[in-house]
Amino acid sequence: MLVEELGEFGLIDRIKAHLKIEDIEILGPGDDTAILPFSEEKVLLFTADMLLEDVHFNPTFSTPYQVGWKSIAANLSDIASMGGLPRYALISLGLASNTPVEFVDELYRGMEEIASRFGLRLVGGDTNRSEKMVISVALLGECEKEYVCERSGAKVGDKIVISGFTGESEAGLICLKRRLSRDLPNMEAMVKKHLEPYPRLNEARRLAEKKVVCAMIDLSDGLSNDLHQLTKSSGVSARIFLDRIPISEGVADLSQRLKLDPFDLILYGGEDYELLFTTSDEENLPQLEIPLSIIGEIIPPEDGVLQIDKEGRKKRLPLKGYRHF
Numbered sequence: 001m002l003v004e005e006l007g008e009f010g011l012i013d014r015i016k017a018h019l020k021i022e023d024i025e026i027l028g029p030g031d032d033t034a035i036l037p038f039s040e041e042k043v044l045l046f047t048a049d050m051l052l053e054d055v056h057f058n059p060t061f062s063t064p065y066q067v068g069w070k071s072i073a074a075n076l077s078d079i080a081s082m083g084g085l086p087r088y089a090l091i092s093l094g095l096a097s098n099t100p101v102e103f104v105d106e107l108y109r110g111m112e113e114i115a116s117r118f119g120l121r122l123v124g125g126d127t128n129r130s131e132k133m134v135i136s137v138a139l140l141g142e143c144e145k146e147y148v149c150e151r152s153g154a155k156v157g158d159k160i161v162i163s164g165f166t167g168e169s170e171a172g173l174i175c176l177k178r179r180l181s182r183d184l185p186n187m188e189a190m191v192k193k194h195l196e197p198y199p200r201l202n203e204a205r206r207l208a209e210k211k212v213v214c215a216m217i218d219l220s221d222g223l224s225n226d227l228h229q230l231t232k233s234s235g236v237s238a239r240i241f242l243d244r245i246p247i248s249e250g251v252a253d254l255s256q257r258l259k260l261d262p263f264d265l266i267l268y269g270g271e272d273y274e275l276l277f278t279t280s281d282e283e284n285l286p287q288l289e290i291p292l293s294i295i296g297e298i299i300p301p302e303d304g305v306l307q308i309d310k311e312g313r314k315k316r317l318p319l320k321g322y323r324h325f
Helices: 009-015 065-082 103-118 166-175 187-194 200-209 222-236 249-258 263-270
Strands: 034-037 042-052 085-095 121-129 136-144 159-163 215-219 236-241 274-279 293-299 306-308 315-318
Touching: 009 249, 034 306, 042 065, 065 085, 065 103, 065 136, 065 215, 085 103, 103 121, 166 249, 166 263, 187 249, 200 222, 200 274, 215 222, 222 236, 222 263, 222 274, 249 263, 249 274
Parallel strands: 085 121, 236 306
Antiparallel strands: 034 042, 042 136, 085 136, 159 274, 159 293, 215 274, 236 293, 306 315
16 A cells, blocks of 8 residues: 555554654644643643745745744744643755755744744754755644643533634645735735744633633644544534535635636635634633634534534535645
8 A cells, every 4th residue: 555545644644653652642643733741730742844945945935034034933822722721843955955054044034033033943954965845843832731632621501613714825825836926915914824823822712711611623734624633533523504604705705806706715724723612601602803703513423513504504624624634
């Protein structure tokens, strides 16, 4: 069997079978970060992500500063989804030997800028020669035990909530690929969301401190894909109502201009780095600077993951989104 036949999540499940974690205090693969014991009050959060040239970023569209920013943002978003705080990161780079040193300077300027906004320190790493650029970030964070938000805690009856708007990063990528004018309404903001995503660390932290989260995941691979991952981890299913999912002006305008179905962007577009979580205490959700939208509810596992349109018709929500294999 080939990796492409197994698929990304099948490969992850196969790798997990090799990781024999017997310490009940350790949460290994299967969540946005590993959870490691630290002290009586806190745990360590450990995550890693790679960005590959022509897979996660295109040098034609992205400046070195933006590539550096995005490489850190993706890891910060994992810490956010656990309710934690970032502390230290190691950066490993694979670079072509003819890479200008000014490119590396700008790459690190982007990393340092976003790191400084969230109290993250860059403390080392490694370098190697590579035909195409590879950026691998390993990030260590921490969280009080009482605030940790895993993706496995959803219960039947919970409400499903998302932060902000989904589909905007995918819309920004479409604008770049089709070389659309950034003077069009909302185009610049959507392009920026794709190239310089802003992780919801502060918002997630407030949710965690309010103890209103049952399960949480960051939206990196698309709303549909990540909802399926959350329900799988929790042993439940879900139904979402399409007319309750907010559509941003930019996504609506772009979809109309290009004759696209906006729900293809909203449900299946990746790299929004918003939050998807469930709650049984929706009346006490905090007021945040970004909107929170209740889009559905958790249901028994035998019902499957469903989408319901504005006419009340239901069908299975396809497991679609960004996958590497």
